[in-house]
Every structure is written in C-alpha cells, then in structure tokens.
Amino acid sequence: MTNSSALPKSVAEVSAALEKYGYLADQGLATVIFLALTLNRPLLLEGESGVGKTEVANVISQWTGGKLIRLACYEGITSDQALYEWDYARQILQARIIEIGSNGLDVEDLYSEKFLVRRPLLQAIDHANEVPPVLLVDEIDRADDEFEAFLLEILADSSVTIPEIGTLKAKVPPIVVLTSNRTRDLHDALKRRCLYHWIDHPNVEREIAIVRLRAPEVSPALAQQVAEVVEVLRTRNLSKPPGVAETIDWAKALWALGAQKITPDLATATAGAVLKYHEDNEMINDEGFESLLAQAGERSVSR
C-alpha cells in the first residue's frame, strides 16, 4: 500500500501482504487486521510472550510504508513521557538570552514548537505524511490505570491540545496497534474502543511454515521436527513456554551444528535456545529429551 486510500480489499490480500514481509497470520488474525485497517480502529492484541504480537505492527509498517512509531510502556510511565514535554534546559538558556536582551525574543516564545519535545504519541498524531504512521503501543498492561485512561482519551480524539500552542490533529489518523501480555486485565473502556484479538501459539503446520519462512536454510525435515518437539514442550508445565522466536532460534542453532535431525544429545546441548528458565531446563532434563522426542515422533506419525 502506498497511500491512505489504498486500503486492502480482502482478508486474503492482508494475508498475502503479511506473508510477503515474513509473517504468517491465521484467518482470525488476518481478518481482524483487515477490519482494523478498513474501519480505522485501534487493534488490541493479547497473547503469551513470543506469539508475534509486536511483529504485527512491524510488518504492517513495512507493508504500508507508514513510519513505525513505538511507545514502549512500563510501570510509572506518564503522559510527559508518552506525549510531549517542554525542553526545560533549552528554555532556561533561551530565557537567559532574553534576559540579556540580545535577540529581541519574548518570554512567550519559550513555549513555541521549537522547545517542544515530541514523544511517540504526539509524533503519531501530529504527522505531516500522506501515509499514516503505525503507532505501536507495546505492552500496555505494564502501564498503570491512569495511563490507560489517558491513552483512551487520546485514542478517542486522535488529537492533542497543548495549551500554549493549540490543538494538533493529523490529516490522516495513525494506524494503532496495542499489545498486552495480560499481566493484568485491561479496562473494558479501552477494549470497547479497540478491535480485540487473542493470538495463540500457532498450530504445528503453521509453525513449520513460519520456520521455513524465517530460517529458509534449515532443511524441511529438521524444521518439522523442531516445531513438533516445541509443540510437545508447550504441553509441559513450563514457567516460560517457548514462543515462535525460540522455535526459529532452536532450528537455526541445530542447523548451525550440522544437525539433520534432533537427537537427545543435540537437544540437551542446544536447550538454551528454547528453554529460558533454569527450572524449566531441570524439569525437562528430569523427564529426559528421549521421551519428549519419542512423543513428538508419535504425534507426527498419527497426524
């Protein structure tokens, strides 16, 4: 897509475009992305770590050519950090110059756009492009309630009023993608405003396809076995079940070691690519990779 009027015409077009940029969405995700773009609604994506939430914003930006503007949320984030603040240090310097009276400037000039520090939300709302930027509000669940309420206000208006300057509003509103790991529940008001989609781990066929797309050097047989073993790993009670990124990493690690298929020894040696907690590693070692690989093999045959 090269301009804002070039909206996708179908869900299939969305799927194909995302795939072109290396992302394989299932029907549900492709549909909700199509709707978010067509109806111009923010898209709220929830799901476990590593299921591809943040990457959705990345690929939409690559596809549409809209600039990616990322607001990473964290505990205690405030509107100053998200929207705008005044460049206090420069204002002080300028105030000194005014005091000296050497440049004919007025104190009012201290609150002009020149001294405005534009944070991600303002950049996304007050942009000069024909192509809307993609605003990624990443991990909104980490921010607190007040920030969520503030964000809701901004999203509702898609404009910002700065008392000293006036109201700023873009010709074309940004495409907004919010992600959450669900460390806390978000408010209904925010959810109501957005189109919501829960991203699950992909099924094994899709995950094989993702590995093939993202790590084309890896042999098809190894890509398949890695995805199958990861599927079994996710049925264990792990503190951090492997995400898609881990599956890709594991396949690449095994391939780098010259593996054609996973053996218990190779799995143990490369487990760090896929298991990120010491306790998880111990649990799987206690069970033994042998039985895990066998189970994955049985599933594969019965599929």
Ligand SMILES: Nc1ncnc2c1ncn2[C@@H]1O[C@H](COP(=O)(O)OP(=O)(O)OP(=O)(O)O)[C@@H](O)[C@H]1O
């Ligand atoms: N459907 C997919 N198609 C292609 N690649 C994918 C897909 N899902 C995930 N990936 C890969 O997995 C990586 C991790 O995805 P991403 O960072 O978006 O996960 P996340 O859900 O945001 O995780 P976290 O909650 O930890 O931030 C991506 O960089 C991408 O390489």
Ligand SMILES: [Mg+2]
């Ligand atoms: Mg993420």
